[in-house]
Amino acid sequence: MNKKLIIYLILIVVLVVAAFLVFQKQLLTFKENKVSFNNQSTISQDQSSESEKTEKREEQNIKEQNIDTKKEEKVEEDIQEEEAFTMDEIAKHNSEESCWTIIRGEVYDLTDWISQHPGGPDKILSICGKDGTEAFIQKHGGKEKPEETLKKFKIGIFEAQ
Ligand code: HEM
Incomplete structure (x- = not known):
């Protein structure tokens, strides 16, 4: 068992x-x-x-x-x-109603800037409808603020006939 x-x-x-x-x-x-x-x-x-x-x-x-x-x-x-403008065209804009100028071969519409210019409107009016390069460079050439302001008004380039 x-x-x-x-x-x-x-x-x-x-x-x-x-x-x-x-x-x-x-x-x-x-x-x-x-x-x-x-x-x-x-x-x-x-x-x-x-x-x-x-x-x-x-x-x-x-x-x-x-x-x-x-x-x-x-x-x-x-x-x-970039539009090209001839001297004939630019010369027509020689008043405060329409103010175009040439600076270093470029065309600027400064109409709205005439009354805003800190240096007075006459300075801008004196370059309407013509080449303002010399006048601008003499006073503002290379200075940042005027150069920057100028850029805003560019409308084209100057085309010599
Ligand atoms: C015929 C040409 C120009 C002349 C003789 C002229 C003259 C002057 C003068 C006398 C002043 C006062 C203060 C300073 O002596 O800097 C001035 C200020 C000024 N101008 Fe003109 N100007 C001319 C064109 C322009 C143009 C084409 C621009 C730009 C669109 C410009 C932009 C300015 C600015 C931004 C100031 C103020 C500068 C600052 O606050 O530092 N000017 N300008």
């Missing part, structure tokens, strides 16, 4: 151990699968973020190219837009 019990006990122990081993093995394979799955997903994430980066870089390049072409177009426009 005792012998039988011992055999049963041994059998039960063997079964439990075997079951435990099988369970452990399955647990191990499950863990391995999980790790490789995670790796794959990080790799694919890396790949997708890499391709996103390339896409963004390409977009940026296209944007920069567009800006460059726009700049080039603007420069071309500016060159084309």
Whole structure:
């Protein structure tokens, strides 16, 4: 009787151990699968973020190219837009109603500036309808404020006949 019990006990122990081993093995394979799955997903994430980066870089390049072409177009426009005036045309604008002058080969409409000029309206009126280069340079040549103010009134370039 005792012998039988011992055999049963041994059998039960063997079964439990075997079951435990099988369970452990399955647990191990499950863990391995999980790790490789995670790796794959990080790799694919890396790949997708890499391709996103390339896409963004390409977009940026296209944007920069567009800006460059726009700049080039603007420069071309500016060159084309510059109107040329002859002396005959400029000479007609010699009063406070319409005052044009030439300074360093460029034409300025100073009509609105006559009443604003800190040096008085007569100084501006004296250069309406003619070349004011000498008078302007004598008084303001190279000085920042008059030079900057002058830029605002430019309407074109002087074309000698
Ligand atoms: C015939 C030519 C001109 C003469 C003789 C003349 C003369 C003067 C004089 C006497 C002043 C007073 C203050 C100072 O001595 O700086 C003055 C100021 C000034 N003028 Fe003229 N001017 C002339 C043309 C112009 C033109 C064409 C512009 C620009 C559109 C201009 C812009 C100015 C400005 C911005 C000031 C103030 C300067 C400051 O605050 O520093 N002037 N000018």
